[in-house]
Amino acid sequence: MTDIWSFLLQTLTVSGAAVLLLTVKVMFRDKLSPRWQFCLWSVLALVLLAPAGWGGRHILFNWPQWVEILKTLATGEYGTLTEVLVPIPLPLTIPRTWADWLFLVYAAGVVVLLVRYVVSYVRLRLVLRQGEPIRSQQVKAVAERYGLPTCPVVAVDGLPTAFICGVFRPVLALPAGREPDGKVILHELLHLRHNDVVWGWIIAFFRCVHWCNPILWLCADWAGNDLESLCDQRVLERLEGEERRDYGRILLSMADERYARAPGTSSASNGGENVRRRIEAIARFKRYPAGMALASVCVTVVLAVPLVVGVRAESVPEWRGTSAFTMSAARAVRCSTPAGAIDAYAKGILTGELPYMAMSAPLDRQNELAAAYGHHGSRRGIDWMIEQAGLPCRPSSWEGYRVFNLEKLPDGSCEGLLVIPLSRPPEGRTEEDGAVWIAAQPIRAERQGDRWVVVPQGNFQPYQDYGGWAFVTFPREAPIPAKVYEARHGDFIIRAEYRTTTTLCLESGSSTDLVPIPHGIYGQTFGQTSEVHSLYAVYTGDPADKGTYKKIAVSSRPWDGDRARPQLRDPRSGTYSSGSSSSGSSWSSTRLTGDWADEISLDGGGTTFGWERDGDQIPDRIAADLYLNDELAAELTLLPVEGGGVHD
């Protein structure tokens, strides 16, 4: 926790879980044993230890969203996102704002309370050092009878009751002059055996970290008392008949004793109200239904998993309010996948919903988007996109969007060309029969912190396509980019052009499909990816030598990663001299007759991919065998041409 907002997020998250656990404990107070009652606090301990909001997840309530709203209302700032790195305060910056000073006050409170606990513990140890070490026969007898470990015993004047003090060098402190009942000794030795003093320190630590949260102080009190109840249960399990009643009577006699417990100690006497609750628990000892271990474990598991794992915000809330509410809530929805970020960005463009854009925008653009929202309102963000992002005109949103040449880069980010259909021709352009107007924008999805964002790599450009939106295949003449791979052999350059089309899953006319899926994986968000590739041979030799070449054939196949070079089909064999397969292979041969052109089209192929890897459908390289005059001339490796990127 490095600022007051991250502390707020952490303490609110823990408080929600604490209230639920307190309710569950009340519900099962007379049904499940003190052992379970204490073990349930381990679920809260896990929530306390886990940084709130990790992985864009929240517990029970969308606390991150409300903290962002509160922060924006208080500071007017949109460009930051609250993060909890560790669940303890770390004041790393010099205070500049009132929020920084408030955090410093909180951190100082933690230190003061910690110091107070440590000082009180040290003072207690000093008092015990002044006590008289004794060899208590009663302690020895109790330990031998019940097979329990012992520790040094000291008798100290003025102690109200016996207690164990210390973790590494524990001491059993007894009131000087009056040796306690053997059952009280048994209680303390059981604390010793189970290292309960450690729990006391853990509780005290979290009490310090959340010193200004009364709910957690209440939980700390309950947890301390549950620890004593658990120890009571262990005592009762070792006692029989009248001894159990005696133990109850001893506890009753402690109800009015002074209670000055220090951290690092455990004592049977822990205050009148707590002793009363423990006596009630003892009265229920024989009434807890037997054989409930499985039910106890199952109840703990169903509470622990949602409280520890949490859930992710699925989208921005449907309500629309002021910028502070709406855009802060949107910023808090973290896109957890590249597909999710691209989807949120594209649907923001399609619908004009600026909150969708905020989900996928880098933090340094949040203030700009919030200002646009304040100016244009909820659903008129499209005007801002036309003004600012060069969108030629309104999109035809119900047709969805496509991403071309979506490619995963070595640093994990993805690049591609976002294409949306336009509702009409751009300003000053005409509509032609059979043509559709589309707008394309190069985009890059990258990880920033624990959220994926989309960074536009340029403005939208309008294009006219005659294939229609449903069959946009972009013939070579169209200025839609392709990834180009080349290799040279002798007088020929073999070139492959590669395009993929990633299509959004969209039921025609369904408005719900235009709500972003920030955690969408490729197969969910996108229906399919189609690839189309074309092969060419370019003659670069002396025109006078063209006559030496009578026939050219090329067989190719994508070649990914560290795999061995794929086996390629021999284009000279088989019935067909050209063709392609679903594996991405293609082969083609052409007779070179007459005055053939320098650029020779060798056909190509196409297929539809499954979803094996996110945004990684573009091959690293292409293996190609070149045949000239029916002889294998070269085994080539076609590499992305210089820059390795997308080329016009």
Place this chain on the structure above:
Amino acid sequence: MTDRERVYGGLSNAAWGYFFLHIHFKLNTVDILPVFVGYLLLLSAIGKLSGERRDLALLRPLGMLLAGVNGVDWPLSWAGADLDGTFLPLDLLVIAAGLYFHFQFLTDMAALAEQYQPQGGSLDRRLRRRRTVYIVLYTVTFVCRYLPFGRFQDQQILIMMALVAAMLVVMLFIMAGLFELRRCFRNQEENQAKA
């Protein structure tokens, strides 16, 4: 009503209660075998059988909570709404209460089976075994909803469908066991009358 009639009525309500909890016929969105009726029958069974098994009385507040939540859910379902999933803390309370309720209730039914089954019978053991399987499936199914499966969401759906189907099968066996328990009780009563 005699004690015998009361116990017989309690066992009948228990068996029919589970029938209402797990068998559903829907007319459009309206369930004509609503879940809350099942819990009301189980509450009635608890009232009638708590003289036989003291622990059953502990289940009354949980039963009322479960009947109440499902009672609110039923009219909501007419409008196509569903309480489940709308407020996670309530979901968790209901799930925890349900787990404990069914485990304890079936444990007590198994104890009654031990009492009423013919000598050498195995109904009590079978009921306990089915209870254990049911509770484990119930827990795993719920936990599966919250575990992040990431790109394996299709597999998550398949696993959950399989778990729900297995739970339904186990519950059918539990219902059969509860009707068998009622039959055991009636047979014991007839045998005692003959004797």
